[in-house]
Amino acid sequence: MQRDTVYGATQGRRLFEGEKGLVLTGLLGFMLAAVCGIWTLINGGEVAPGGDVSKAFSFDAALGIFLLSTAAILPLSALGERSRFWFRRVYIGLALYSYGAETIQNFRGVNPRFVDSDAAFDQAVGNIFTFVALFLVLFYLYLGIQFFRSSVYKLRPEMALSVRYAMIAVTVSFAAGIWISANQGRFTGAEGNIIWLHGLGFHALQAVPLVAWLVLRTDANARARRALIHIAGSAYLLGLAAIGWQTANGQALLSWSPLPIAAAVCFAISLAAGAVALRRVVRGPLSTRRRAPQTDTSPATSRSSF
Numbered sequence: 001m002q003r004d005t006v007y008g009a010t011q012g013r014r015l016f017e018g019e020k021g022l023v024l025t026g027l028l029g030f031m032l033a034a035v036c037g038i039w040t041l042i043n044g045g046e047v048a049p050g051g052d053v054s055k056a057f058s059f060d061a062a063l064g065i066f067l068l069s070t071a072a073i074l075p076l077s078a079l080g081e082r083s084r085f086w087f088r089r090v091y092i093g094l095a096l097y098s099y100g101a102e103t104i105q106n107f108r109g110v111n112p113r114f115v116d117s118d119a120a121f122d123q124a125v126g127n128i129f130t131f132v133a134l135f136l137v138l139f140y141l142y143l144g145i146q147f148f149r150s151s152v153y154k155l156r157p158e159m160a161l162s163v164r165y166a167m168i169a170v171t172v173s174f175a176a177g178i179w180i181s182a183n184q185g186r187f188t189g190a191e192g193n194i195i196w197l198h199g200l201g202f203h204a205l206q207a208v209p210l211v212a213w214l215v216l217r218t219d220a221n222a223r224a225r226r227a228l229i230h231i232a233g234s235a236y237l238l239g240l241a242a243i244g245w246q247t248a249n250g251q252a253l254l255s256w257s258p259l260p261i262a263a264a265v266c267f268a269i270s271l272a273a274g275a276v277a278l279r280r281v282v283r284g285p286l287s288t289r290r291r292a293p294q295t296d297t298s299p300a301t302s303r304s305s306f
Contacts, residue, residue: 105122
């Protein structure tokens with residue numbers, strides 16, 4: 001009975017509903033990124049001996065977008081109120097620590113993730129940051145699993161399907177983050193850069209659910225809506241796979257070689273699926289477009305209009 005109540009409430013929930021705390025925490029990331037961006041423009045990014053405020057800028061902005069995307073989909077997960085409360089509180093706490101460690105340490109001239117300082121404080125901040133990152137991953141995997149439950153899919157098929165694709169991409173990003181940590185840096189091989197794989201995977205949280213949000217505003221049947229989501233999601237994942245393969249080979253992503261070209265084609269297909277959905281939304285329902293305006297051109301009507 002309680003489970004049915006939760007599912008019924010979830011079916012009526014909208015994006016971002018009840019997630020003011022996560023939204024505000026995400027917006028905080030943009031505020032911190034703005035401060036870091038202004039500092040970088042005026043003073044440059046590097047802070048001796050090992051800090052880089054420009055990295056804090058990109059980190060804070062990326063985490064802010066990630067939290068806003070999480071706030072959007074969390075109401076659709078069918079988690080109970082208590083589970084959502086604990087997920088929200090824990091994630092906000094982890095995010096606040098991440099903001100603080102990344103921003104303050106870089107301003108102090110210390111790399112918070114790969115600490116070169118011998119100071120006990122800097123070592124402690126870095127070690128805690130490692131565990132915070134691990135808990136961010138574990139809690140998000142718990143959230144992602146919810147969208148693979150059949151009960152959640154039955155409530156919001158299109159949104160659940162899109163989030164499934166997004167969660168697979170996010171898992172790839174988390175794996176890339178672990179790769180960066182184990183590699184002690186983003187560069188691998190001759191010219192490989194893991195950060196592309198790490199960053200683009202997270203953007204699936206915006207790209208694929210946006211396609212679902214658009215198709216739900218068209219008059220397309222359920223099969224056609226799901227087809228567009230499948231195209232957008234599968235193409236995005238194939239693009240990530242091509243990027244990962246190129247990176248594992250230690251080769252530059254921005255080069256005229258088969259894998260980067262394949263990745264670009266895949267992302268273009270994913271983008272095209274979204275463009276098709278947007279076009280359908282802008283043009284309106286098919287029944288409305290087929291209804292031609294009726295104009296009475298009879299002489300009597302023409303005379304009465306003057």
